[in-house]
Amino acid sequence: MDKSWMLARKGTTQYNDKCKAFVEFAVSNCTAANGKIYCSCKYCRNNQRHSTYYVFAHLTGGMRMSPGYILWYMHGETAISGPVPGRYLNPVATDATAGSTEQGGGTKQGRGTELGGDMHAMLRGYHDTCFPFDVFLIGVTIPLYVVHSVNEPLNIWDLIAIVVSVCGIIVAYHADTQLHDFVTRNSKQKELGKPMVPNLDKGLWNYSRHPNYFGEQLWWWGLVIFAWNLGHGWTFFGALINSMCLAYVTKLVEDRMLKQDYRAEAYRIYQKTTSVWIPWFRSSTIGGKDKSN
Structure with missing residues (x-):
């Protein structure tokens, strides 16, 4: 196809x-x-x-x-x-003569070319779709490896790490659920020929432009607290890399939102009044600057 x-x-x-x-x-x-x-x-x-x-x-x-x-x-x-x-x-793979052999004046396409094309496409697909998530996975599993390898009794810092991590999971779950429902409702509105809602600014999204990303980062840094408490503070590097990647993803997402005509103006106002990651009360648009906390 x-x-x-x-x-x-x-x-x-x-x-x-x-x-x-x-x-x-x-x-x-x-x-x-x-x-x-x-x-x-x-x-x-x-x-x-x-x-x-x-x-x-x-x-x-x-x-x-x-x-x-x-x-x-x-x-x-x-x-x-x-x-x-x-x-x-x-x-x-797209060269019609690649891998072909002349037999009786005809040209036969070699099976190796077909397999080569499939393999190349699969590798590109892995690079574009899976590789970024593998980087995230490594960053998350480094502190988990420390927790698994070091045998120490629980203390107050472990309880703090548990609270931070669990809060991150809860925030990310509810934010993603609200986003999923919003996208589904807009798609249904579009099918019915009705106007779509430009931006999601209800629920957790009223306090943060990317509450799902904030929840994910709480989870990552909660795991780092576990490892730091066990004397392996160097594991913060994994969470830091993940946060840097997510900052880049945030910019890409917001640039894409501003390129969509039906929501660009509303999203600019949303940027001026709503925090990027850390949930906070919305500010006035009068004289406001883009929030960047």
């Missing part, structure tokens, strides 16, 4: 039609008794099954299709077929 649309601008007719075709393809290969299929949006990343309605809502809503997933192995595809996004093209 054609996959060149996966990096197309979200919200276009082409993108939505291709998402619909993907869902239909996934349904045709679905083996689950309940008919639910794996969702390939950037949030779910094929870890969760949903109804076709919700999968389509995720892909066309705020999440979009994960661009690195070009071999749809979770949906019945065994080999890459059709055009793929330009950034994943393998110049060798």
Whole structure:
């Protein structure tokens, strides 16, 4: 199937039609008794099954299709077929003469070229989709390794670390749940031809522009407290790298929000009145500056 649309601008007719075709393809290969299929949006990343309605809502809503997933192995595809996004093209594999042998005046495409193209695309997909999460995982597991390796009785610092970590999990869960519900409602509004809500500024999102990121960082730094208490303060490096990566991701997300015409102005006001990460009371827009705490 054609996959060149996966990096197309979200919200276009082409993108939505291709998402619909993907869902239909996934349904045709679905083996689950309940008919639910794996969702390939950037949030779910094929870890969760949903109804076709919700999968389509995720892909066309705020999440979009994960661009690195070009071999749809979770949906019945065994080999890459059709055009793929330009950034994943393998110049060798796309050369019609690569790996070919002349036999009786004809040209036969070598199987090695096909496999090479698939492998190249899979590696690019891993780099773009999975590698960043592997970095996060390493940062998180370093203090966990220390906790597992050092045998010491619990003390007050361990209790503080538990409270911080658990609070982080709770905040991230509720923030992501509120975001998921918001995206789903907006997608339904769009399907019905009704105006969409520009920004999520209710619940935890009333106090922070990225409360889910704040929750994640509480979790990471809570684990560091565990390791620091055991004499391994150097493990803060993993959490620091994760926080730096998340700061970069935050900038990318906000730049993308400002490029969407229907929400740009509302989001600029949201930036001026609402904290970036750390939840705090909203300020007035009069003479206000972008919050950066």
